[in-house]
Amino acid sequence: MAVEGRLVNPLRYLRDAVNTQIYVRLKDGSEYMGTLIMTDSTMNLVLDDTVELRGGGKRIVAKIGKAMIRGSMIQYISFNPDIAAEEALTS
Secondary structure, eight states, X not given: OEETTEEOOHHHXXXXXTTSEEEEEXXXXXXXXXXXXXXXXXXXXXXXXXXXXXXXXXXXXXXXXXXXXXGGGEEEEESOHHHHHHHHHHO
C-alpha cells in the first residue's frame, strides 16, 4: 500500500484502529462488526461487543460479545462499517 509515494504497512492501520469499531468479512461470506480490542502480526483479531451480520451488514443475526477471528480467514476489514456494508451490497 502506498501513501504519498511511500509504502505503508497495512498492519499499522489495523493497530491504530484498536478501540474503534471495525467491519470484518470472512472468506466464507460471514460478516462481523465489533470494537477491535487486540491484533497481532498474523491479523488475528479480538473484538468486543461483536455482532454477526447478514445482508451486507444491514441485518443483525446474533449478538456474540467477545470474539476471536483468525487472520487467515479474513477477506477484508473496513474501518468505516457503513461504507463497507454498502459496498458489500453492490458487489
